[in-house]
Amino acid sequence: MKWVNHESHVEIYPPKEFKFTECLVFLGRSQEEVLHRIKDHYLYKLLLIQEEMILVKILEAEGIIKVEFPIVAPNNSKRIQVVNYIEEWFDFHSDLEGFYQMANEDQLLKRMAEKYYGLRMVGIPDLFEALTWAIMGQQINLPFAYLLKKRFVESYGNSLTFEGETYWIYPTYKEIAKVRVEDLRNLQFTTRKAEYIIGIAKIMVSGEITKEKLKHLEYHELHNQLMKIRGVGAWTAAYVMMKCFHQHSSFPIADVGLHNALKLQLGLENKPRIHEIKVMATNWEGWQSYATFYLWRSLYD
DNA sequence: ATCCAGGAACTGT
DNA sequence: ACAGTTCATGGA
Structure with a gap:
């Protein structure tokens, strides 16, 4: 991926089929989100890079992504990691041509692919965050899930206040490994x-589970390894594979949000059944995660 | 009150 | 393998 280093900022040249504003819509879906802030089309996020908290301000200007450092400009080795994070966050390494070709031939996806053109899988590069955020969202309504995350982050994460706004970093597994069940119960x-x-925090501290070890695994093997983790079932494994490992074939087919989106898009009386979804999704082969993501996006119109 | 939320583990067959 | 039950809380 091409990027250019300037004294005060960094420029990233995004791939084809990318619209920053579309991704911002998705990122702005909850008012309770504490891990980034959107203000005047600027996206702010606090990153932890080599033990240092770095606030980044991301904007699009003439098709180029600019990354500014409102507080302190980091050195070059840290900038590389900032760029890596952002590229992963917005799934810059994926070529979406195949997805749009497929979607264009699909009655259901065609409209959404046109409407949300340029939306990329907004990911969760941090494995601990991806796994635990998925677990928080299990079997509860989304607003409450965000409330739990907010409490979790504000209780155990690091923060920094700049110009009156506080920015948070997701808690590390190292920190959470020391927490008691009773603390989270509260x-x-x-x-x-x-x-x-x-x-999960404990098996990550021990090194039993790392993103490095998992990221080279092939689809089914990765799914199996994730499912071995207590608390991770088929839905969570699929969610993490799409949000953290960029697996385009990943498909959380039992997801309630997916069901609601399908019901709404198709004007159904009831939510579709799993076997019905399998039929609808036969053409999605290889792009199930993007199909799911676009359907989720359709819920925020 | 009753049912449902971006499910998963546990139990019994 | 598979279905039924339990976990727990907020919101409609």
């Missing part, structure tokens, strides 16, 4: 969720 996590999350 934040209104269920006992199960507290156990799952702390359990």
Whole structure:
């Protein structure tokens, strides 16, 4: 991926089929989001790079992504990691030509592919965050899931305040490995969720699970390895594979949001059944995650 | 009150 | 393998 280093900022040349504003719509879907802030088409996020907190301000100007550093401009080795994070966050390494070709031939996806053209899978590069955020969202309504995340982040994450706004970094597994189930219970996590999350923190501290080890695995093997983790079922594994590992074939087919989007898009009386979704999705082969993501996006219109 | 939320583990067959 | 049950809380 091409990017240019300037004294005060960095420029990233995004791939084809990318619209920053479309991604901002998705990022702005919850008012309770604490891990980034959108203000006047600027996207702010606090990153932890080599033990240093770096606030980045991201904007698009003439098709180029500019990354500014409002507080302190980091050195070059840190800038490389900032760029890597942003490229992964917006799935810059994927070629979406195949997806749009497929979607153009698909009755259901055609309209959304045109409407949200340029939307890329907004990912969660950090594996601990991807896994535990998915677990927080299991079997509860989304607003409450965001509330849990907010409490979790504000209790155990690091923060920095700049010009009156506070920016947060997701808690590290190192920190959460020391937390007790009872502590998370006080934040209104269920006992199960507290156990799952702390359990994952511990196996990440031990090095048993790392993104490095998992990212080279092939689709099915990755799915199997994720499913071995307590608290991670088929839905969570699929969610993490699409949001953290950029697996385009990943398909959380049992997802309630997906069902609601399909019901709405197709004008159905009831939510579709799994076997019906399988039929609809036969053409999506290889791009199920993007199909799902665009359907999720359709819920925020 | 009753049902449903971006499910998963556990239990019994 | 598969279905039914339990977990727990907020919102409609």
